[in-house]
Amino acid sequence: MAWTREQMAARAAQELRDGFYVNLGIGIPTLVANYIPDGMSVTLQSENGMLGMGPFPYEGEEDADLINAGKQTITELPESSYFSSADSFAMIRGGHIALSILGGMQVSEKGDLANWMVPGKVVKGMGGAMDLVAGVKRVVVVMDHVEKSGAPKLLTACSLPLTGARVVDLLITDLGVFDIARGKTPLTLTALADGVTLEEITAKTEARFEVALT
Amino acid sequence: MADKTQKSAVDALAGRLFDGMTIMAGGFGLCGIPENLIAAIRESGTKDLTVVSNNCGVDGFGLGVLLESGQIRKMISSYVGENKLFEQLYLSGDLELEFNPQGTLAERIRAGGAGIPAFFTKTGVGTLVAEGKEVREFDGEMYVMERGLVADLSIVKAWKGDAAGNLVYRKTARNFNPMMATAGKTTVVEVEQLVAVGSLDKDNIHTPGIYVDAIVAGAKFEKRIERVTTRPRQAKASV
Numbered sequence: 001m002a003w004t005r006e007q008m009a010a011r012a013a014q015e016l017r018d019g020f021y022v023n024l025g026i027g028i029p030t031l032v033a034n035y036i037p038d039g040m041s042v043t044l045q046s047e048n049g050m051l052g053m054g055p056f057p058y059e060g061e062e063d064a065d066l067i068n069a070g071k072q073t074i075t076e077l078p079e080s081s082y083f084s085s086a087d088s089f090a091m092i093r094g095g096h097i098a099l100s101i102l103g104g105m106q107v108s109e110k111g112d113l114a115n116w117m118v119p120g121k122v123v124k125g126m127g128g129a130m131d132l133v134a135g136v137k138r139v140v141v142v143m144d145h146v147e148k149s150g151a152p153k154l155l156t157a158c159s160l161p162l163t164g165a166r167v168v169d170l171l172i173t174d175l176g177v178f179d180i181a182r183g184k185t186p187l188t189l190t191a192l193a194d195g196v197t198l199e200e201i202t203a204k205t206e207a208r209f210e211v212a213l214t
Numbered sequence: 215m216a217d218k219t220q221k222s223a224v225d226a227l228a229g230r231l232f233d234g235m236t237i238m239a240g241g242f243g244l245c246g247i248p249e250n251l252i253a254a255i256r257e258s259g260t261k262d263l264t265v266v267s268n269n270c271g272v273d274g275f276g277l278g279v280l281l282e283s284g285q286i287r288k289m290i291s292s293y294v295g296e297n298k299l300f301e302q303l304y305l306s307g308d309l310e311l312e313f314n315p316q317g318t319l320a321e322r323i324r325a326g327g328a329g330i331p332a333f334f335t336k337t338g339v340g341t342l343v344a345e346g347k348e349v350r351e352f353d354g355e356m357y358v359m360e361r362g363l364v365a366d367l368s369i370v371k372a373w374k375g376d377a378a379g380n381l382v383y384r385k386t387a388r389n390f391n392p393m394m395a396t397a398g399k400t401t402v403v404e405v406e407q408l409v410a411v412g413s414l415d416k417d418n419i420h421t422p423g424i425y426v427d428a429i430v431a432g433a434k435f436e437k438r439i440e441r442v443t444t445r446p447r448q449a450k451a452s453v
Binding site for chain 2: 046047048049050055056057058059061062063064065066067068070071072073074076082083084085086088089090092093112117122123124125126127128129130131134135161162163164165166
């Protein structure tokens with residue numbers, strides 16, 4: 001047993017706080033928007049130039065001028081605002097965004113993140129990921145605990161090119177939750193997914209970690 | 215007031231194109247791209263282009279048409295994942311590529327347009343992006359130096375504009391367009407609506423006319439959507 005994509009997104013949503021401005025990456029992080037607790041005010045930033053992202057439009061009401069960073073059609077909210085890419089990344093790089101939830105390929109025990117490039121494979125580009133990890137106050141990574149091959153992804157050091165060094169605060173995988181604190185404190189396992197044992201997660205993790213289940 | 219209006223995209227670019235030039239092209243994905251000016255550049259046959267744009271269109275649309283025609287020598291972008299031809303040209307060595315983090319790209323263009331030759335940012339420190347660049351400590355944190363970026367020509371898409379070159383963008387189609395308008399040695403704009411001088415709200419002009427050299431009402435706008443994503447309508451409650 002392990003957490004599903006939805007359960008991982010729901011766990012990530014526990015990191016949200018009332019009044020937060022948040023940037024969600026593509027994939028599982030996008031699902032976090034479905035788990036914002038009722039009554040909590042969270043404003044979603046889209047790095048292509050929008051604050052206050054609304055839901056997908058109804059069929060027939062798509063607007064080619066209104067997309068998110070994943071190039072999907074979206075809608076606006078009464079409080080939404082639009083701005084240029086330079087203003088958008090000034091928000092991100094200037095530390096004005098409280099939380100970013102991103103996908104990952106590898107994470108190290110020091111809080112390094114690799115999520116943009118596999119040498120020898122087709123390179124698509126880093127988009128805004130390097131800016132987000134460098135500038136956002138708190139960075140949460142959501143990813144599968146191991147590769148499809150079974151190889152661990154939580155490592156002593158990343159083997160893939162980095163997106164950022166010492167940038168990850170919290171890691172949520174399908175097997176558990178790790179406090180990383182950008183490598184300032186020892187890597188600590190704080191939660192196990194339903195039905196996952198300490199033996200299993202230890203066997204599937206290369207990085208050394210302490211255990212403080214809460 | 216100088217009238218910057220041109221009759222067509224071809225007229226607007228006349229005398230401004232040359233082989234080996236650097237062109238900035240606005241847009242994020244296919245949103246807010248100067249599709250009429252891209253078509254006119256294709257028609258011109260100008261080649262060996264270095265193109266600065268966040269993405270490179272898709273197969274057969276946007277900047278993808280200049281890849282098909284072999285006019286682009288080098289791209290400076292942050293993400294190019296949506297284009298099979300791009301992949302082939304890059305892997306075969308027929309296309310050069312420089313990746314910039316998206317915020318670094320936006321800021322390089324903003325800086326270039328503002329006369330700032332270089333700046334320091336935390337983005338990319340400790341990654342491939344910082345290799346070969348000056349890294350300096352400020353207040354106990356490490357920053358990498360990035361250069362301002364200018365182009366021989368910027369092609370920009372706005373929603374509304376007037377003969378003085380004042381521009382208003384619409385929703386997320388703004389993206390890179392305002393900075394690029396400032397960073398071209400010459401800047402050519404296509405608009406959906408060319409409106410009478412005086413009709414735009416002067417407090418809400420996104421790009422003042424000083425940055426614009428020529429403006430044209432686009433002949434047609436396809437405004438293709440890359441990923442149509444919708445939600446189901448609530449079924450009417452049955453009685």
